[in-house]
Structure formats: structure tokens, C-alpha cells
Amino acid sequence: MSVLARVVSTFVAPAEGPAPAGPAVAPAAAGQSVAVVAAGEQLALAARIVVAASMHTPGAGTALLCWWGAAQPLPPRLGGAATAQLPDDPRLAREAVTSACSVAPPGPLIVAIGGPRPAEFDELIAGADALIIAWSRECEQQIAELAYARGVQPEQAGGVLRLPTGLQARAALSGIPGAAATRDARALLQRVPRCGGVHNAHEMLHALA
Numbered sequence: 001m002s003v004l005a006r007v008v009s010t011f012v013a014p015a016e017g018p019a020p021a022g023p024a025v026a027p028a029a030a031g032q033s034v035a036v037v038a039a040g041e042q043l044a045l046a047a048r049i050v051v052a053a054s055m056h057t058p059g060a061g062t063a064l065l066c067w068w069g070a071a072q073p074l075p076p077r078l079g080g081a082a083t084a085q086l087p088d089d090p091r092l093a094r095e096a097v098t099s100a101c102s103v104a105p106p107g108p109l110i111v112a113i114g115g116p117r118p119a120e121f122d123e124l125i126a127g128a129d130a131l132i133i134a135w136s137r138e139c140e141q142q143i144a145e146l147a148y149a150r151g152v153q154p155e156q157a158g159g160v161l162r163l164p165t166g167l168q169a170r171a172a173l174s175g176i177p178g179a180a181a182t183r184d185a186r187a188l189l190q191r192v193p194r195c196g197g198v199h200n201a202h203e204m205l206h207a208l209a
Helices: 003-011 040-054 090-102 121-126 137-150 165-171 179-189 200-208
Strands: 033-038 063-067 081-085 109-114 128-134 157-162
Touching: 003 137, 033 040, 033 121, 040 063, 040 109, 040 157, 040 179, 063 090, 081 128, 081 179, 090 109, 090 121, 109 121, 121 137, 128 137, 128 179, 137 157, 157 200
Parallel strands: 033 109, 033 128, 063 081, 063 109, 128 157
Antiparallel strands: none
């Protein structure tokens, strides 16, 4: 697979096949819900920055990070957020998010998806308060912007986030998020005013019904 084809499959083109239908169960955690899409090798970095941005507001609580498709397994905690790996079978993802939220303290919910994804995950992405498409290589920028324009819902916040590289990326993964990247992510999370859409993790999965 060429570099371009791999980038397109990561950001734009989920695998073919119908997404499962059926009611969703609302998770118990409350807070802003954020969907993050990135390349598998960049997922930990993107999630680390978004977690820091989502917890910046006083009283935000403890974030929960549910992830799938990272190049390497994420640790049990990342940037102050508890992490939960979603099952390999994407049809079970909604149930796994609900289960993780049911035992998590109130706080932001981040669902991070890495690499080419099955179509089932697009329902989780569409149900979030905010959508962030994260990229780091120049060849990814325009495709990431296209993916955001194609995937964002009318009442979702978010946008396209450029990830730091080199020493700044290593510092972020070590627990010192770059100030610029965190600030950019926080601005994206606040980009679109709330206007009656899906506003917290209680409601995120209701949007899938």
C-alpha cells in the first residue's frame, strides 16, 4: 500500500460493510465527549494532548480514554486519564465504552481511533461532542482536513490538529504536553458553541440509537 493510500484509509475511508443497528446504552460518566482519529503510530500522542486539553477546565473531573488501533498498547493511565482498550471486534465497541463509563468517575470521555477503521466506529465518532483529526506529516494535512469536513456533524466542535514532532512529541508522551499543542486542542474543543446537540458522555451513545 502506498503512503497516500495508507493516509487516505486512516482518515477518510473506513472498511466497507453495514454498521450495526440497535439501541445504545448511555454510559454513567458525564462530561464532554471527544472522538480522536489519528494514525496508529500517532494515537498515543494525539490522545495525550487531547486528554490534557479536555481536563484544562477547572472541575472537569477525571478523563476516561477508550482507544482502538494504537501501534503499541497504551498504558493503564495516560496523562491523568484512565485508559480502556476497545475490543478487536468493532461491533462490541459501544458496549465496551458503556461498560468502561459505568465504573469511571465523572469527567471527559475521549474515544481515540487509530489507523484504518471499520465502519462501525463512525457511529461513535458521529455521536461525540467534538471530533479531532490529528496529523503530523505534511502529506496528511489536506486529507485530514477533507476527513474532518466529511465526518463532522452539524453541532460538533473540533477540527484538524497538527501534532508536535521530535523533542516536543517525546516531551508530550513523557507527560509534559507541549503548551502550543494543548492550547490548539483546547481551542478546537471550544470551537463550536453548544446548541442542543449531544453534550456529554451520558448522551453520546444515545445518538447512535
